[in-house]
Amino acid sequence: MGIDGQLERGQVVVGWVVQPIPGREEAQFGQLAKQAAEAFGAQLSRQFPHFRWVMDVTERAPCQAEQSRLDPLQLLGIGCNEKLVRRWDFALVVTQADLVARTRPFTLGTPSSALETAVLSTNRYPADEDEPWLRMAAVAQYLLGHMLGLSPSEPGAMRRPLDSGQSELGDFSEEDRETVEARLEEVADLRLEEAGEKPGLGFWLRTLIADPKGILVDVLGYEPWKQPFRLGRLTAAAFVSMLLLFLGAESWELGMATRDRVLGAGAFLSILAGTVVLYHGQNLHELTRQRRLSEQLVRSRVVLKLTLLSGMASLWLMLLVLSFLIALSFPREVIAGWVGHAISLPDLLRFSFFTSTLGTLAGALGGNLEDEGSFKSKLLIDEES
Numbered sequence: 478m479g480i481d482g483q484l485e486r487g488q489v490v491v492g493w494v495v496q497p498i499p500g501r502e503e504a505q506f507g508q509l510a511k512q513a514a515e516a517f518g519a520q521l522s523r524q525f526p527h528f529r530w531v532m533d534v535t536e537r538a539p540c541q542a543e544q545s546r547l548d549p550l551q552l553l554g555i556g557c558n559e560k561l562v563r564r565w566d567f568a569l570v571v572t573q574a575d576l577v578a579r580t581r582p583f584t585l586g587t588p589s590s591a592l593e594t595a596v597l598s599t600n601r602y603p604a605d606e607d608e609p610w611l612r613m614a615a616v617a618q619y620l621l622g623h624m625l626g627l628s629p630s631e632p633g634a635m636r637r638p639l640d641s642g643q644s645e646l647g648d649f650s651e652e653d654r655e656t657v658e659a660r661l662e663e664v665a666d667l668r669l670e671e672a673g674e675k676p677g678l679g680f681w682l683r684t685l686i687a688d689p690k691g692i693l694v695d696v697l698g699y700e701p702w703k704q705p706f707r708l709g710r711l712t713a714a715a716f717v718s719m720l721l722l723f724l725g726a727e728s729w730e731l732g733m734a735t736r737d738r739v740l741g742a743g744a745f746l747s748i749l750a751g752t753v754v755l756y757h758g759q760n761l762h763e764l765t766r767q768r769r770l771s772e773q774l775v776r777s778r779v780v781l782k783l784t785l786l787s788g789m790a791s792l793w794l795m796l797l798v799l800s801f802l803i804a805l806s807f808p809r810e811v812i813a814g815w816v817g818h819a820i821s822l823p824d825l826l827r828f829s830f831f832t833s834t835l836g837t838l839a840g841a842l843g844g845n846l847e848d849e850g851s852f853k854s855k856l857l858i859d860e861e862s
Contacts, residue, residue, distance in 0.1 A: 492565035513613035556594040575600040584861035595620035626694040704788030714843020719836030726815035732831030751841030758845035796833035
């Protein structure tokens with residue numbers, strides 16, 4: 478961990494990627510970013526003196542922005558790639574361009590816990606502001622706190638940027654400091670590849686074991702149980718496919734005749750298959766050009782896969798409940814006429830397992846009809862701050 482492969486415990490490196498746009502005083506913007514990074518580092522050193530904070534600023538060539546707007550997903554990819562190549566712990570991409578917002582009229586920043594990268598835009602800062610670098614540092618502190626699992630609160634460091642009319646660096650609360658310090662203990666430790674671990678299945682398992690609480694916090698932060706409601710095409714495909722199974726006698730007969738063990742295994746495999754189909758179908762494995770396996774890259778992929786897996790499990794559970802309620806509304810004598818025997822509640826539950834499993838598989842295929850940019854935005858971006 479550290480700059481140029483330097484191995485040092487207790488060091489936390491935050492990389493600043495300066496991404497200017499043409500004709501917007503690129504040199505001055507780079508200087509503002511360096512001032513903000515310096516103030517940010519001093520603030521973190523004061524609040525968390527047990528760690529050695531390093532701010533590494535790198536400037537990129539100007540990027541042409543369509544109508545002065547950039548997609549934060551593009552910048553997250555740039556920041557994540559720089560983070561992996563330069564072995565930073567976190568990355569902040571700062572730009573003068575306005576950011577494309579999908580859930581609100583505009584945004585000042587977009588953190589991604591899964592990628593441990595955030596994007597910050599200065600486009601909407603007051604033109605007559607005396608110290609814009611101070612506001613930049615304050616927003617950076619909020620975005621870092623978000624990536625470390627903190628929730629918005631006020632007053633203090635975690636006050637939402639859009640709610641704050643002042644450019645000041647607030648302090649983290651005592652509770653938030655304890656949360657951050659616990660997370661930083663894992664971040665500041667040696668990476669597995671730096672400790673000599675070789676890539677392979679064991680590398681993935683050790684990554685999961687190295688920081689299970691942090692990974693769980695990141696997954697829960699994405700609220701995967703809301704995934705069926707966020708991805709309309711996925712849910713619609715699953716629900717329609719499930720409903721069609723209610724219309725044929727053969728479906729009822731097959732569903733009720735299937736053994737419990739087969740139904741249980743089918744449910745698990747449908748959730749797993751759905752996760753794999755979405756992960757590769759939406760090209761989530763191509764988020765960065767970095768091919769060398771590292772703990773950070775593996776961690777990001779683990780968070781994404783577990784988030785998708787939890788979302789597909791939520792979809793299956795929702796379909797199971799809906800299917801059982803619909804099955805209860807059917808006249809028992811009609812169903813008995815189709816299957817040739819009296820119907821009990823376990824029979825209806827067995828059929829619901831059958832329909833929800835097939836519906837989940839259909840939902841995964843429908844999920845690949847989602848716009849890739851919209852899908853990645855809903856999955857990767859914690860919030861539009």
